[in-house]
Amino acid sequence: MSRLSFLLMIAVMASALYLVRTQYESRSLTTEIDRATSLARNLETENDRLDVERRAQATPLRVEKLAREQLHMRTITPAITQYATVPGGVAASVPAEVRP
Amino acid sequence: MSSRSVQYTSSPLLASKTPIWRSQFIVAVIAAGFLGLVARAAYVQVIDNAFFKRQGTVRFVRTLDLPANRGRILDRHGNILASSVPVPSIWANPEDIERDPAKLKALAKLLGMNPAELDKKLQDEDKTFVWLKRQVDDSVAKEIAALKIKGVYDRKEYKRIYPEGESVAHVVGFTNVENLGQEGVELTFNKALGGKAGSRRVIKDRLGRVVEDIGEMVPPVDGEDLQLSIDSKVQYFAYEKIKEAVLTNKAAAGSVVVLDVKTGEILALTNYPSYSPGKRGNLSGAQLRNRALTDTFEPGSTMKPIVVGLALEKGLVTPESTIQIGNGKFKVGTATITDEHAHGLLTINQVIQKSSNIGASKLALQMQPHDMWEVFTQVGLGQKPQVPFPGAVSGKLRAYKTWRPIEQATMSYGYGLSASLFQLAQAYTVFAHDGEVVPVSLVKTNQSVMNGARVFSSQNAAAMRNMLHLVTIQGGTAPKAQTMGYAVGGKTGTAHKVEGKGYASKKYRGFFVGIAPIDNPRIVVAVMVDEPTNGAYFGGDVAAPVFSQTVQQTLRMMGVQPDMAVKPQVVTKVEKESF
Numbered sequence: 001m002s003r004l005s006f007l008l009m010i011a012v013m014a015s016a017l018y019l020v021r022t023q024y025e026s027r028s029l030t031t032e033i034d035r036a037t038s039l040a041r042n043l044e045t046e047n048d049r050l051d052v053e054r055r056a057q058a059t060p061l062r063v064e065k066l067a068r069e070q071l072h073m074r075t076i077t078p079a080i081t082q083y084a085t086v087p088g089g090v091a092a093s094v095p096a097e098v099r100p
Numbered sequence: 101m102s103s104r105s106v107q108y109t110s111s112p113l114l115a116s117k118t119p120i121w122r123s124q125f126i127v128a129v130i131a132a133g134f135l136g137l138v139a140r141a142a143y144v145q146v147i148d149n150a151f152f153k154r155q156g157t158v159r160f161v162r163t164l165d166l167p168a169n170r171g172r173i174l175d176r177h178g179n180i181l182a183s184s185v186p187v188p189s190i191w192a193n194p195e196d197i198e199r200d201p202a203k204l205k206a207l208a209k210l211l212g213m214n215p216a217e218l219d220k221k222l223q224d225e226d227k228t229f230v231w232l233k234r235q236v237d238d239s240v241a242k243e244i245a246a247l248k249i250k251g252v253y254d255r256k257e258y259k260r261i262y263p264e265g266e267s268v269a270h271v272v273g274f275t276n277v278e279n280l281g282q283e284g285v286e287l288t289f290n291k292a293l294g295g296k297a298g299s300r301r302v303i304k305d306r307l308g309r310v311v312e313d314i315g316e317m318v319p320p321v322d323g324e325d326l327q328l329s330i331d332s333k334v335q336y337f338a339y340e341k342i343k344e345a346v347l348t349n350k351a352a353a354g355s356v357v358v359l360d361v362k363t364g365e366i367l368a369l370t371n372y373p374s375y376s377p378g379k380r381g382n383l384s385g386a387q388l389r390n391r392a393l394t395d396t397f398e399p400g401s402t403m404k405p406i407v408v409g410l411a412l413e414k415g416l417v418t419p420e421s422t423i424q425i426g427n428g429k430f431k432v433g434t435a436t437i438t439d440e441h442a443h444g445l446l447t448i449n450q451v452i453q454k455s456s457n458i459g460a461s462k463l464a465l466q467m468q469p470h471d472m473w474e475v476f477t478q479v480g481l482g483q484k485p486q487v488p489f490p491g492a493v494s495g496k497l498r499a500y501k502t503w504r505p506i507e508q509a510t511m512s513y514g515y516g517l518s519a520s521l522f523q524l525a526q527a528y529t530v531f532a533h534d535g536e537v538v539p540v541s542l543v544k545t546n547q548s549v550m551n552g553a554r555v556f557s558s559q560n561a562a563a564m565r566n567m568l569h570l571v572t573i574q575g576g577t578a579p580k581a582q583t584m585g586y587a588v589g590g591k592t593g594t595a596h597k598v599e600g601k602g603y604a605s606k607k608y609r610g611f612f613v614g615i616a617p618i619d620n621p622r623i624v625v626a627v628m629v630d631e632p633t634n635g636a637y638f639g640g641d642v643a644a645p646v647f648s649q650t651v652q653q654t655l656r657m658m659g660v661q662p663d664m665a666v667k668p669q670v671v672t673k674v675e676k677e678s679f
Contacts, residue, residue, distance in 0.1 A: 027311035034302075034310040045169075049185040056263040060336035077652070078585030078662040 168295030171323030188241035197251030267339035295323035329365030349632035364538035400593035403514035464512030473500035479527035525626035532621035535561035578640035585662030590614020592639035612643035
């Protein structure tokens with residue numbers, strides 16, 4: 001009888017230790033997840049920030065300034081434009097809605 | 101056994117009699133100790149359990165706010181007009197800040213304030229939190245961190261960035277430091293853009309790491325991105341041109357509105373003077389005002405086409421009918437209406453082309469006030485435009501029952517009622533959209549054609565477009581509105597500014613509302629220049645050139661092919677290759 005009790009006690013102890021270990025692991029995993037999520041969020045905001053910066057480099061104001069001053073370009077007019085009509089007649093009058 | 105043997109049982113030490121009560125006493129004390137523990141355990145776990153639980157929770161459970169990202173504002177092509185980026189804000193804990201004068205001096209310098217100011221902020225030692233400066237540059241935050249002052253921290257906050265700057269300032273508006281919209285669409289769409297912050301309850305360990313989630317997390321709902329109908333290139337160009345016009349004419353201000361005729365979308369809406377939404381120190385009301393929507397004025401001659409359109413619609417006249425202008429003076433009751441020139445006999449086409457007040461008045465006097473009022477209302481006068489802007493005004497259009505004949509006559513050439521530039525632009529869609537007034541939209545519609553409310557027949561709208569075209573060719577009032585490659589049409593307007601109770605003698609407002617290309621309209625452009633003081637002040641001189649340039653660039657960007665022959669100036673020739 002006492003041997004059985006002893007065995008059960010060992011089992012209880014083992015289980016308790018295992019529980020502690022699992023709890024510990026679960027907590028460290030949660031920490032990891034949390035760290036990863038905040039990293040993801042940081043990267044996302046970083047991405048947003050870079051998007052804005054890229055846009056700031058490509059605003060019409062800056063593009064026009066650079067085109068005029070550095071590349072010596074001028075605004076085009078119909079007089080210096082050659083219009084080509086694509087067979088099938090689609091492309092010519094379709095606005096160029098191109099995402100940057 | 102020798103006599104030296106010792107009888108241990110009778111050792112004098114052991115032999116000492118211990119009173120039995122002593123051991124009993126020890127047992128009792130230990131028992132009492134255990135009892136005490138049991139009682140305490142019962143107290144903690146049963147009797148006052150709630151209190152202790154709460155105390156435990158306070159020590160390791162934290163509620164974390166999960167801030168929602170504010171949505172971005174985009175133009176019609178997806179370019180960013182406004183976006184939030186995280187920036188550091190500096191705060192301090194006055195209770196335990198390290199008060200090292202040298203370090204605090206360096207800190208004050210980095211924060212751009214004088215040491216006395218900083219001291220004042222840190223004065224109250226009972227406080228545990230005080231903002232030193234919000235939204236500082238990354239580099240500044242790093243330098244502050246390098247000072248390693250105990251009790252000074254930074255925290256990430258979101259700041260709104262407006263890459264396009266001044267040109268779209270009035271449309272986009274701005275937010276305050278708490279990320280709440282204050283002006284423009286930032287204000288109108290604040291709720292949708294703002295999203296909803298979430299929260300989660302967690303257990304934190306000694307090192308401040310999250311180790312466990314408790315209960316359910318409320319995820320943050322990020323604000324929605326808002327795509328406007330604005331085309332940032334058209335907007336920029338219009339802004340540059342109106343700025344140029346305001347400066348060369350030494351004017352007080354100017355505005356441009358560009359509408360897509362087919363969809364009613366606002367492609368550009370810009371005013372000068374403007375401001376940088378990112379840097380808002382020393383802003384004046386004049387800079388902040390979205391004049392195209394908030395300033396009303398008497399629309400002057402730009403009203404004539406609407407009256408003539410109604411006359412055609414009612415069958416009173418045809419474009420070729422004639423009307424006697426006489427010597428340029430026309431009496432209505434006791435008042436006299438005058439024209440600049442004595443034109444004699446004019447066709448209806450010429451009434452518009454030459455902008456004859458008498459012609460318009462004579463037509464108006466043949467109509468019922470109710471009919472005029474109805475058309476004015478249908479094209480949007482006297483009504484608040486359906487655009488999501490704070491401060492858009494309705495202008496003034498009095499009830500037709502109160503009109504006297506002279507008022508009916510003056511209204512036909514745009515006096516006695518008022519409208520904003522935006523309302524005029526929308527009103528002109530009636531000619532451009534084949535007789536229908538298109539509902540305007542500031543948000544991208546993704547539709548190729550919008551249907552509007554019919555006011556004129558499409559035939560009459562075409563006749564009116566022809567008249568508007570005549571205005572811009574030789575013999576009209578606005579040849580400066582012509583643009584290379586495209587046939588355009590429009591109407592000039594020049595109005596005395598109202599000051600106090602009467603008209604200011606030398607203050608004018610010149611404007612032009614036009615359509616391009618006139619045969620197959622794609623855009624309506626309205627331009628207004630306020631108080632030009634450099635000699636020219638007629639709409640045909642100050643506003644029409646801006647119209648011309650804006651139309652030229654806008655149509656090119658929209659990919660509209662020129663409908664007029666242009667003398668090519670292409671200088672390079674392709675040489676034949678030789679071997």
